[in-house]
Amino acid sequence: MYDVGLAHYLLVSTLVFAAGVATMTLKRNAIGVLIGVELVLNAASINFVAFGHYRAGGLDGQIAAVFVIVLAAAEAAVALAIFLNFYALHATVDVDRGDNLKG
Amino acid sequence: MTPPLASMWMPSGADLRLALPELVLVGALAALLIVPLLGPRGARSAGLIALLGALTAGVAALLAFEGLPSGGLEIFRASGPSDPAAGTGMLVADSLGMFFRVLLMFFLMSVLIMWSLFDAPAERHPTEFLVLLVASAIGMALMTTTVNLLLMIIAIELASLPSYAMSAFDRTRRAAAEAALKYAIFGAATTGFMIFGASILYGLTGTLHVPGIARVLAGQASVPGFATTLTALALLAVFAGVGFKISAVPFHFWCPDVFEGASLPVATWLSVASKAAGVVLLVRLVSIFAEPAAAAYVAGVLPLIKYGVGALAILTCTVANLAAYRQTSVRRLLAYSSIAHAGYMLAAGAIIFPSEQPSAGAISAIVAYLVVYMFMNYGAFMALGLVAADRGSEDLDAFRGLGWRDAPTAAALAVCLVSLVGLPPLGGFIVKWWLIYALGAAALHSPFLWVLAGAVVINTALSLFYYMRVVAAMYLGAYEETGALRAPLSGKVALHLCAIILLLTGTLWIAPLKRNADGVAAAAYSPRSVNAGAPVETSISVAGSANVR
Numbered sequence: 001m002y003d004v005g006l007a008h009y010l011l012v013s014t015l016v017f018a019a020g021v022a023t024m025t026l027k028r029n030a031i032g033v034l035i036g037v038e039l040v041l042n043a044a045s046i047n048f049v050a051f052g053h054y055r056a057g058g059l060d061g062q063i064a065a066v067f068v069i070v071l072a073a074a075e076a077a078v079a080l081a082i083f084l085n086f087y088a089l090h091a092t093v094d095v096d097r098g099d100n101l102k103g
Numbered sequence: 104m105t106p107p108l109a110s111m112w113m114p115s116g117a118d119l120r121l122a123l124p125e126l127v128l129v130g131a132l133a134a135l136l137i138v139p140l141l142g143p144r145g146a147r148s149a150g151l152i153a154l155l156g157a158l159t160a161g162v163a164a165l166l167a168f169e170g171l172p173s174g175g176l177e178i179f180r181a182s183g184p185s186d187p188a189a190g191t192g193m194l195v196a197d198s199l200g201m202f203f204r205v206l207l208m209f210f211l212m213s214v215l216i217m218w219s220l221f222d223a224p225a226e227r228h229p230t231e232f233l234v235l236l237v238a239s240a241i242g243m244a245l246m247t248t249t250v251n252l253l254l255m256i257i258a259i260e261l262a263s264l265p266s267y268a269m270s271a272f273d274r275t276r277r278a279a280a281e282a283a284l285k286y287a288i289f290g291a292a293t294t295g296f297m298i299f300g301a302s303i304l305y306g307l308t309g310t311l312h313v314p315g316i317a318r319v320l321a322g323q324a325s326v327p328g329f330a331t332t333l334t335a336l337a338l339l340a341v342f343a344g345v346g347f348k349i350s351a352v353p354f355h356f357w358c359p360d361v362f363e364g365a366s367l368p369v370a371t372w373l374s375v376a377s378k379a380a381g382v383v384l385l386v387r388l389v390s391i392f393a394e395p396a397a398a399a400y401v402a403g404v405l406p407l408i409k410y411g412v413g414a415l416a417i418l419t420c421t422v423a424n425l426a427a428y429r430q431t432s433v434r435r436l437l438a439y440s441s442i443a444h445a446g447y448m449l450a451a452g453a454i455i456f457p458s459e460q461p462s463a464g465a466i467s468a469i470v471a472y473l474v475v476y477m478f479m480n481y482g483a484f485m486a487l488g489l490v491a492a493d494r495g496s497e498d499l500d501a502f503r504g505l506g507w508r509d510a511p512t513a514a515a516l517a518v519c520l521v522s523l524v525g526l527p528p529l530g531g532f533i534v535k536w537w538l539i540y541a542l543g544a545a546a547l548h549s550p551f552l553w554v555l556a557g558a559v560v561i562n563t564a565l566s567l568f569y570y571m572r573v574v575a576a577m578y579l580g581a582y583e584e585t586g587a588l589r590a591p592l593s594g595k596v597a598l599h600l601c602a603i604i605l606l607l608t609g610t611l612w613i614a615p616l617k618r619n620a621d622g623v624a625a626a627a628y629s630p631r632s633v634n635a636g637a638p639v640e641t642s643i644s645v646a647g648s649a650n651v652r
Binding site: 017020024030033034036037040041043044045047048050051052055056057060061063064067068071074075078079081082083085086088089090095098100101 | 253256257260264267268271274275277278280281282283284285287288291292294295296298299301302303305306309310311359360363364
């Protein structure tokens with residue numbers, strides 16, 4: 001039997017973060033990019049809870065994780081509404097198709 | 104030592120009084136949602152509620168100035184494991200934060216007036232729009248007063264999420280939908296990195312309290328290695344989140360598109376309020392990281408912040424000024440101009456380091472810059488709205504012959520544009536001169552800053568040409584029809600007021616502007632004076648509460 005320690009949690013969060021960044025950069029679909037962002041936020045939540053338990057003590061880390069979850073939900077709500085509107089006008093949610101405005 | 108649970112989260116009356124501006128805005132938000140249910144609907148009543156809320160919040164912030172101790176104080180203290188005796192604050196109440204709230208509320212009222220002129224008559228959902236606007240104002244007010252990483256993240260999100268929605272508010276415009284898509288995706292990605300960086304910083308230092316983080320980092324900064332690299336990356340991620348709000352150059356791609364896609368009041372709001380909040384937050388972060396043990400940070404990661412911010416400033420103003428050349432839409436030209444101005448303000452962020460120069464000089468320059476920038480940008484956007492209302496176009500061609508058709512409007516716009524360049528005798532020149540002076544004074548200790556000061560001067564010369572394209576179009580273009588612009592009179596009055604204020608700040612009001620900016624900067628928050636010890640805290644907060652009343 002292994003003891004689960006900080007390193008294990010950090011390994012998981014690093015993997016989730018890497019998956020999130022890969023999704024964010026490789027996906028051309030707006031919803032796919034959003035999923036990548038959610039993965040990165042969840043990796044941050046794992047970090048907060050793990051560091052809070054093993055390093056800092058107190059409840060700061062756990063509280064931070066709860067807030068991050070709420071923020072992710074709020075962000076998803078606003079972003080999905082915007083994607084839906086974009087889809088209604090452009091019939092696609094491909095981020096590369098939004099090229100009428102030149103950045 | 105475990106404090107009783109109740110003391111860990113109950114705010115005191117004094118704390119609540121110092122947070123009154125935000126509380127008033129939350130009240131206005133609730134009123135905006137409830138009043139339409141009771142009867143009066145429509146843009147007029149909703150606009151009135153928002154205006155009243157902004158006015159009350161501004162007055163509350165102005166009144167709170169009196170009782171603030173020099174150096175500020177931390178409010179909403181909670182005892183955490185990192186500092187069980189004194190507790191660490193969530194917000195700071197200081198002169199810089201209060202000054203920004205006054206400025207923000209004044210600007211919110213100005214934007215509400217602009218909205219009632221251009222957008223409100225045809226707006227089908229006025230209440231919803233104003234709720235978003237006021238919510239983002241609360242987020243920006245919180246951004247400038249937070250000293251807690253978690254609260255900083257929440258404040259940035261509270262400012263950003265309504266901004267995404269506001270830029271997509273006109274659901275029938277393809278440009279608005281596209282701009283909002285880019286804004287939301289780019290913003291979400293930056294926020295993701297920022298929150299992940301914050302979680303790493305929390306792990307490395309064991310606290311979310313920013314001065315606490317700075318103290319721990321100053322202690323361990325001299326050891327190069329994996330931890331230092333990780334710290335630098337985490338700090339970079341956090342600063343990227345702030346840079347996104349300022350639209351500093353690697354994070355600026357959303358800015359011109361959003362300004363073009365969104366409605367005019369939204370673009371005006373984002374061009375000043377969002378950037379100003381980001382700049383003040385950056386100043387606050389840098390000044391906190393510069394504070395503890397001035398000798399200790401020299402060897403470690405913290406100089407990275409100084410050179411990083413400086414390099415970002417050079418990059419931001421140069422790229423923006425070069426990109427502004429090929430714009431034919433005046434709206435996009437103003438968008439790049441606002442990015443360039445964010446770059447100038449960032450430059451002052453690079454000299455907030457006490458070992459070289461008292462940071463008060465830099466903060467004072469930024470404070471004065473923000474005041475003048477607000478008027479000149481508002482004036483330019485208002486003129487753009489007036490021309491667009493008459494001609495139905497925002498291209499450079501729409502401005503042709505304006506100097507002969509409507510001389511007063513054209514003259515006021517010319518004043519705003521010349522002030523944006525930074526030429527005397529206007530306010531824009533004075534504040535840019537103070538900025539360059541502060542850079543030069545700090546450059547005596549660090550040669551890198553000569554490059555920075557030089558970049559600001561060269562960019563000022565660069566920017567002359569594209570602003571003058573608009574002025575040239577107004578006065579040199581072929582003149583077709585006669586008669587003044589068919590546009591709302593109150594809009595013209597607001598534009599002329601901006602021009603008059605710019606003339607005054609460049610001449611008669613130089614001394615008061617300087618005096619007030621210095622006063623704000625001298626009393627700004629500094630963790631050294633606040634975290635001196637627990638007994639001092641109580642006496643300060645008692646004195647503060649007595650004076651605020």
